[in-house]
Amino acid sequence: MDIKASARPHLLVVDDDRMVLASLTQDLCEAGYRVTGAPSGEEAFVLARKKKPDLALLDVRMPGMNGIELGRLLSEHTGVPFFYLSAYGQDDVVKQAAEHGALGYLVKPLDIAQIVPEIETALSRAKEFKRLRDKEAQLTAALAGSRNVSMAVGLLMERNRLRREQAFDLLRAHARAQRRQVEDLACEMLENVEKLNFHALPENGGIRKS
Incomplete structure (x- = not known):
């Protein structure tokens, strides 16, 4: 023994x-x-x-x-x-x-x-x-230290119906696979979302001409 x-x-x-x-x-x-x-x-x-x-x-x-x-x-x-x-x-x-x-x-x-x-x-x-x-502390620190990471995690939670920890793990896994910083990938995600939202806007901002 x-x-x-x-x-x-x-x-x-x-x-x-x-x-x-x-x-x-x-x-x-x-x-x-x-x-x-x-x-x-x-x-x-x-x-x-x-x-x-x-x-x-x-x-x-x-x-x-x-x-x-x-x-x-x-x-x-x-x-x-x-x-x-x-x-x-x-x-x-x-x-x-x-x-x-x-x-x-x-x-x-x-x-x-x-x-x-x-x-x-x-x-x-x-x-x-x-x-x-330790994992929860790491997640809390990451979200508190970066508005972009926090927003990207929130986006993944909403779109994929994930818990906060699962969404952060997914974001981090993609960053590791691409050999990038989590912050950089989060920024790119948010930029792409903004572009999609922009292109989805109706012409003239949806305002009808009289």
């Missing part, structure tokens, strides 16, 4: 029970992960902001900042994905965890053979979510 050394994800493990924390940290290290342990929510939040782990494993019930509050802070301020390892599986707690964006919820006790597959699934989902967020 060892993970290749060239791809060792960094995990942040949080549990106020120091024996559980030490045991889980050791097991995960032996499974091939890089692991940072934290005995409290407060310390974990500081470490998450500083070290930017790939995934955090959170206990729910801890003195001071509990795991639910920590998950909320991680989601809002760090972008670090997380899931829960807890001895408690009440429906209301699981619901709160899901509302704050947890990638999973496992009820202890668990052995390492059960935890590792869940970690790998969570890491895979986290990568996909990051890819989508």
Whole structure:
């Protein structure tokens, strides 16, 4: 079950029970992960902001900042994905965890053979979510930075019944195929539309002679 050394994800493990924390940290290290342990929510939040782990494993019930509050802070301020390892599986707690964006919820006790597959699934989902967020950020920046690109995307959306992301992907794909900048292709599209609209105008601008 060892993970290749060239791809060792960094995990942040949080549990106020120091024996559980030490045991889980050791097991995960032996499974091939890089692991940072934290005995409290407060310390974990500081470490998450500083070290930017790939995934955090959170206990729910801890003195001071509990795991639910920590998950909320991680989601809002760090972008670090997380899931829960807890001895408690009440429906209301699981619901709160899901509302704050947890990638999973496992009820202890668990052995390492059960935890590792869940970690790998969570890491895979986290990568996909990051890819989508990055893509959305790229799209937002492109549309905000260029009126022509924004208008061209809107045109493609209307004519092809596409969502904004799909329209931008189509515009970018055409630009890459032609080895051109997206901005240049957008300008050409708009110019062609203006020409078509001009030629479609009736003679004399549609004004009848008396």
